[in-house]
Ligand SMILES: Nc1ncnc2c1ncn2[C@@H]1O[C@H](COP(=O)(O)OP(=O)(O)O)[C@@H](O)[C@H]1O
């Protein structure tokens with residue numbers, strides 16, 4: 355019992371991170387119709403920025419807490435700058451182009467970000483230390499035999515991810531910019547006709563995706579170290595959005611949780627029978643099944659066709 | 662100094678409210694669609710832009726509101742002025758701020774937003790307090806009481822008439838001086854069409870909103886408009902007071918006598934009539 359819960363919770367926490375990256379995909383896809391291959395690269399660049407800024411800032415300020423706060427703010431500013439540059443240099447010139455053109459453009463952005471990121475911030479393995487507690491915790495020791503083992507840093511990461519997701523959902527539902535963003539997602543031209551400037555909305559969306567990538571990058575980076583392979587972790591979000599539906603914010607969240615839990619639980623309970631390694635392909639196989647039988651995903655939008 | 666500004670003001674007053682001069686529009690760098698269109702709208706009037714499907718009415722409206730770029734269209738010749746200032750290089754955002762807004766053909770409501778959220782997006786360009794915003798909403802609901810009853814419905818699931826009202830209401834939220842209204846009657850039952858045109862007339866007289874109205878439904882449009890232009894093949898082929906146009910034999914024959922054999926070109930009709938006159 356305790357062990358199952360442990361596995362399940364561990365899955366949920368990883369799932370929240372997948373959800374976070376999936377959210378980045380969905381936001382960009384909804385608002386600009388672009389399937390953003392660069393999301394993974396954004397995670398890497400954001401984590402690199404955070405790692406380096408935090409090193410410099412901690413040294414300069416002589417305090418890890420202050421240093422990390424400053425570094426986080428600098429990284430946020432950096433991701434906003436990246437969003438502005440992408441809009442100016444790429445998106446603006448590709449309005450109303452073919453979908454494949456846009457896809458190629460985001461592939462291009464991926465390479466540029468990967469390359470530039472490592473050129474500017476260096477390409478060795480960096481660590482991010484935001485001072486998360488590492489000592490494992492035992493919970494429910496009185497409830498059942500042996501209790502359960504939890505990593506507090508996972509718990510904090512999950513809390514942060516959940517808060518961020520909830521905040522974003524509220525912002526989209528209730529603020530003027532959020533409304534404008536959903537309007538753009540529904541109908542570009544109509545949004546323009548009422549005076550919503552597409553370019554500015556795109557900057558907002560890419561900046562939000564960048565900040566989401568930053569948070570994911572910090573969490574993962576502090577666990578795994580910041581290195582090139584981080585950008586492939588983000589590829590896990592691909593099956594997440596296929597599962598949840600490319601256009602659905604709740605879909606990204608639930609898809610992330612399902613995949614997170616699914617891969618952990620199946621690894622632990624089915625793994626021994628097939629020689630392990632399920633965790634590596636679970637998400638992709640699930641996504642494939644969905645592509646075959648329900649390509650719009652769990653929550654993908656059905657078009658409202660009535661005119 | 663005062664003399665100067667006085668003459669400037671006079672010049673501005675003398676300049677037509679909205680004026681399109683010899684505008685040419687090309688799509689995709691090759692497809693010439695508007696071949697030198699000129700028209701004027703006087704302040705406070707309703708002007709109808711009439712013509713068959715494909716004549717270039719929507720393109721004309723989009724050249725004014727500058728929504729052409731989104732469709733890879735370009736104004737390649739001519740000029741467009743609103744209250745004496747060139748507006749052909751302005752973004753839709755700047756135009757909406759200046760008081761010119763388009764209601765697109767086919768309504769284009771935001772299907773997944775509620776009716777009220779749709780209306781609120783119309784106020785995007787305005788920096789106003791929550792109170793003012795609500796007052797504005799109430800005003801729109803006053804003109805379109807049906808929208809109030811459906812305020813929390815998803816726009817995509819409302820009827821065609823309600824969507825048309827939503828689209829016009831959304832434009833009103835921007836507090837426009839001039840609305841470019843594209844085919845409000847499209848696909849609607851005659852009774853709803855009357856209802857919508859009555860509201861347009863109301864907005865025109867009470868809120869002093871000027872309208873440039875593209876329509877295929879010639880006779881209804883001419884009943885509510887002050888002035889009309891008839892377009893064909895990217896050109897204006899006829900213009901006049903709405904009453905005169907409605908009484909004009911050619912217009913009548915062309916737009917009312919199209920049973921059976923389909924629509925002939927307006928020019929053909931004229932030739933045909935001319936020949937008939939000449940023969941008799
Ligand atoms: N985006 C576009 N690209 C190419 N041609 C277009 C485009 N939009 C309209 N056209 C063409 O321009 C002509 C005029 O269209 P339009 O302005 O929509 O006419 P109307 O509104 O009078 O029906 C039509 O022949 C149409 O095929």
Ligand SMILES: [Mg+2]
Nearest residue numbers: 718719766844
């Ligand atoms: Mg049209």
